[in-house]
Amino acid sequence: MDPAQYMKALADLWGQGGQSFVAAQQNLLRDMAERFNKPGDNAPAPAPANLFDPAAMTQANEAFGRLWSSAAELSQTFARNLQQGKEPDPLVSGLLGRIFDPSAWFAGSEGMDAALNRLAQGPRLADIWNTERQMLAVFNAWTALRRRSLEHNTVMLEAWLAAAGSFAKLLNEKADRKEALGSWREVLALWVETANKVLLETQRSEPYLKSQRELLKASTDLRLAQQEVAEFYSEMFGYPTRAELDDVHKTLTELRREVRALERAGRDRPARKARRSGVARPAPSEEKPS
Amino acid sequence: MSKPGAPVEIRPEQAVAAAAELGQKLARGAELFAKLRDDEVKIATTPKDEVWRQDKVTLHHYRALAPVKVAPPVLIAYGLIGRYTMADLQEDRSLVRNLLKLGVDLYVVDWGNPTRADRWLTLDDYIDGYLDECVREVARRHKVDKVNLLGICEGGVFTTCYAALHPDAVKNMVITITPIDFHADTEQDRLGHGFINLWTRSLAPEDIDRLIEAHGTLPGEFMGSVFSMMTPMRTLMKYNLDMLEVMDDEKKFLNFLRMEKWIADRPHHPGEAAKQWLKDLYQDNKLINNAFVINGRTVNLSDITMPVLNVFAKDDHIIPPATSQALGAKVGTKDYSELPLPGGHVGVFVGGKSQALLGSGIAEWLSERQ
Numbered sequence: 001m002d003p004a005q006y007m008k009a010l011a012d013l014w015g016q017g018g019q020s021f022v023a024a025q026q027n028l029l030r031d032m033a034e035r036f037n038k039p040g041d042n043a044p045a046p047a048p049a050n051l052f053d054p055a056a057m058t059q060a061n062e063a064f065g066r067l068w069s070s071a072a073e074l075s076q077t078f079a080r081n082l083q084q085g086k087e088p089d090p091l092v093s094g095l096l097g098r099i100f101d102p103s104a105w106f107a108g109s110e111g112m113d114a115a116l117n118r119l120a121q122g123p124r125l126a127d128i129w130n131t132e133r134q135m136l137a138v139f140n141a142w143t144a145l146r147r148r149s150l151e152h153n154t155v156m157l158e159a160w161l162a163a164a165g166s167f168a169k170l171l172n173e174k175a176d177r178k179e180a181l182g183s184w185r186e187v188l189a190l191w192v193e194t195a196n197k198v199l200l201e202t203q204r205s206e207p208y209l210k211s212q213r214e215l216l217k218a219s220t221d222l223r224l225a226q227q228e229v230a231e232f233y234s235e236m237f238g239y240p241t242r243a244e245l246d247d248v249h250k251t252l253t254e255l256r257r258e259v260r261a262l263e264r265a266g267r268d269r270p271a272r273k274a275r276r277s278g279v280a281r282p283a284p285s286e287e288k289p290s
Numbered sequence: 291m292s293k294p295g296a297p298v299e300i301r302p303e304q305a306v307a308a309a310a311e312l313g314q315k316l317a318r319g320a321e322l323f324a325k326l327r328d329d330e331v332k333i334a335t336t337p338k339d340e341v342w343r344q345d346k347v348t349l350h351h352y353r354a355l356a357p358v359k360v361a362p363p364v365l366i367a368y369g370l371i372g373r374y375t376m377a378d379l380q381e382d383r384s385l386v387r388n389l390l391k392l393g394v395d396l397y398v399v400d401w402g403n404p405t406r407a408d409r410w411l412t413l414d415d416y417i418d419g420y421l422d423e424c425v426r427e428v429a430r431r432h433k434v435d436k437v438n439l440l441g442i443c444e445g446g447v448f449t450t451c452y453a454a455l456h457p458d459a460v461k462n463m464v465i466t467i468t469p470i471d472f473h474a475d476t477e478q479d480r481l482g483h484g485f486i487n488l489w490t491r492s493l494a495p496e497d498i499d500r501l502i503e504a505h506g507t508l509p510g511e512f513m514g515s516v517f518s519m520m521t522p523m524r525t526l527m528k529y530n531l532d533m534l535e536v537m538d539d540e541k542k543f544l545n546f547l548r549m550e551k552w553i554a555d556r557p558h559h560p561g562e563a564a565k566q567w568l569k570d571l572y573q574d575n576k577l578i579n580n581a582f583v584i585n586g587r588t589v590n591l592s593d594i595t596m597p598v599l600n601v602f603a604k605d606d607h608i609i610p611p612a613t614s615q616a617l618g619a620k621v622g623t624k625d626y627s628e629l630p631l632p633g634g635h636v637g638v639f640v641g642g643k644s645q646a647l648l649g650s651g652i653a654e655w656l657s658e659r660q
Contacts, residue, residue, distance in 0.1 A: 192523050195523055196482075196522065196523035197481065199522040199523060200481045200482040200522065201481065203485060203519065203522070204481075204485070204488060209488070209489065209492040210492075212489065212492070213492055213493055213494075213497065216493070216497060216501065217497055217500070220497070220500045220501050220503075220504045221500075223504040223505065224500070224503065224504050227504070245406075245407075246406075246409060246506065249406070249407045249408075249409060249410060250409075250410045252407075253408070253409075253410035253411060253415075254410070256345060257415065257419070260344075260419055260423070
């Protein structure tokens with residue numbers, strides 16, 4: 001293939017978004033992971049350190065799944081039972097269902113997760129097969145990111161369950177006192193207040209901070225693994241690599257720094273001379289070295 | 291014990307009425323939204339002129355809105371996280387306009403839009419390079435030896451370091467919502483306050499190095515996400531409930547959109563400078579301990595000998611008051627004052643009550659020290 005066409009293909013892939021592309025590659029890449037792990041099979045390259053860990057992924061999935069079932073059930077119970085003793089109105093049930101939907105917490109708290117994913121999953125280079133090992137590293141890093149993301153969502157789901165529990169307790173207390181919330185705004189205000197407290201407490205907890213940190217590390221690893229692939233192709237087709245550009249920019253920054261220092265020294269020289277001859281200095285900070 | 295009643299008694303007719311009201315709001319909002327043009331959500335509109343430029347950094351001089359009464363001129367320095375436009379969000383919520391109307395001669399430095407190409411810029415470059423050049427330029431234009439500095443947030447750290455390294459160049463220093471002791475968040479146990487401090491300390495230094503290696507900068511959207519995490523339910527509700535509440539009221543809706551515009555305009559933080567910011571300051575707390583080094587020179591807070599006004603927000607969840615107030619015990623001047631204002635980090639600049647107090651508080655304090 002003509003290098004220009006390769007670059008076009010790369011550029012097209014760069015802009016490709018969504019999870020479906022990665023999902024389509026997943027089986028193939030898993031096969032590759034297994035092949036690379038098989039001992040004595042054509043002397044494979046050493047496996048990357050963060051090799052896909054199916055057991056850990058399954059564990060994370062199961063933990064999330066268990067919590068999700070509880071949360072979903074609780075959410076439905078809320079929506080159903082909040083109008084206890086009456087014929088539930090579908091409109092009200094629908095509204096309450098939305099308010100207490102635990103998935104909204106991922107949508108809201110996912111800001112960081114989504115930002116990390118957007119940042120990490122820029123280039124999509126998986127359909128060019130010359131560098132299987134690098135691609136495997138990308139896959140492993142991607143899998144690790146999904147796992148960390150799942151673990152983080154599990155922490156969030158636990159928080160949702162805690163918030164829902166506190167909310168239910170408050171509602172029961174109100175019911176015992178024969179008090180009732182008469183509008184969706186009142187319901188929402190109580191929920192927001194309760195949930196906010198739980199969320200803020202969660203954010204200060206060790207499990208939350210740990211899962212955030214692991215998520216950040218995983219997204220960084222993925223980004224760096226992708227950059228290695230990009231470096232390979234850039235080098236192959238004679239285009240500047242990221243490392244080379246960083247190098248150029250470093251040199252440029254250092255040169256600019258030197259120019260600034262020289263310009264300043266040039267400006268300061270007459271001032272110093274003037275000071276030596278007893279004339280007041282024209283600018284403030286010129287006595288000090290920079 | 292009597293059988294408890296239903297905890298929520300929303301009658302169907304109420305729900306229908308609420309839904310109808312919602313529908314009307316949405317319709318009015320959609321109509322308003324269709325009429326809106328980008329010009330109407332412009333921010334930072336106070337007229338100013340570019341007077342100096344170096345690399346991506348520009349220095350602007352605001353045009354006077356009243357006869358100048360306060361001298362020497364004031365140079366505003368915002369940080370690299372966010373943009374100076376917060377100080378001039380809109381005509382009726384603008385620290386810049388308030389100061390100009392009170393006769394303050396005002397300059398602002400704009401750090402521009404750093405990209406990965408600016409990865410290697412350090413805080414040394416910003417403080418001892420660009421900011422120093424701006425100070426010199428203002429001094430040169432007005433034929434004075436010293437200028438007044440007004441630092442905001444991270445910009446307050448810049449001006450604090452600058453004032454310690456170049457006390458002869460600074461007449462008075464005002465800092466607003468500025469962290470000085472980055473570990474003082476632990477002094478007050480207020481839920482939701484100081485999360486950035488805690489979060490940054492939870493990272494290992496190598497996590498930060500690798501993040502910068504991967505992106506070249508501290509991406510603006512990344513910091514945006516960290517800020518969003520600090521107000522979780524607010525973030526969750528912002529685009530459905532908050533917006534819904536205001537979208538049929540043109541004035542409130544425009545205010546909402548202007549704020550969103552400012553939030554969205556979050557530049558990337560140059561990588562090496564970000565490492566210093568997060569590791570040297572947030573993690574190692576070097577500034578308050580007189581261990582922060584700029585261009586080979588240690589920033590000693592006791593070298594700040596000019597008058598200092600420290601403005602902080604009493605409910606600032608991003609920069610808890612204690613992290614700012616720590617400066618008082620460290621400066622080398624007896625003329626140190628504090629101006630605590632109601633509200634939060636951004637509310638100081640845009641909240642009705644605070645922003646009025648902020649402008650007049652600063653102008654009065656400066657005019658007493660000309």
